[in-house]
Amino acid sequence: EWRDAASDAMKGGAGAFRDALAVEFPSDPKGGIPFFGMGEPNRPVTIYQWKSDWRSARDNDVDEKYPNMIVDWYPFSGRAPGEIAEAVDYGKKEEGKAFLTSWAAGNTLGGPALQAQRSVEKLVARGFGTITPVADQQQDGEANALWKNGNWTAVLTIPRAQEKFTFARGQTVPVAFAAWDGAKSERGGEKAVSTWYFLSLERPGSVFTYVAPLLAVAGVVAVELAGLRGLRARRNPAVAHQSFGAVARQWIRDLRAMMTRGGKGSA
Structure with a gap:
């Protein structure tokens, strides 16, 4: 969760930028801790970046920014003259991707199909300027996010x-975070970034963890009953032949009587 005065998405303009959040960790923690700024050649990092406008990208196009715009015809989109084409229209046929050059080149930022499916992009980096998205079939991050009252709350899976x-x-893994504020024109390397934090994954608690306090209480009660029985036996030898159950019942009766007297006294 982090503070952000406004909820921003790229709404069809070159000067509009999205809010985003990224989580980074070593691609192989056994190889040591890499530099938190995009890793190192021999120690890469894996990055999951949530983007506020993915999954709703087709609703943040140029026609949403300019609702009164008029078009004549988008060739090869399958749309009739006068209809506004969406990016995904060009993916219905493989040759149509040629009109979206970034998509045709394999850039996930230009792939409307992937953006419609998820809001998280998985990437790998081996130093500055090397960040690369993994293949579409390896994109496995998910997220749910909500902006309310100047705060973003996101759950990344x-x-x-x-x-x-x-x-x-039981494992401890270094993790780092980055956040982009679209209202401040932050994008690419312009962002707020942390150094490494250390995420410790707790081991499951054993049954003994929950049973031990009960055993301790039972032990204390047993010791008190034994002491009470010995004290009563000194005062009355006949009590020495009573069972622990009888002593316990008498102890409870005495406790109730004491509480009753205390209640009457306070009243």
């Missing part, structure tokens, strides 16, 4: 099993 390691209970 990623698989435990990564390419070179698995997040396991």
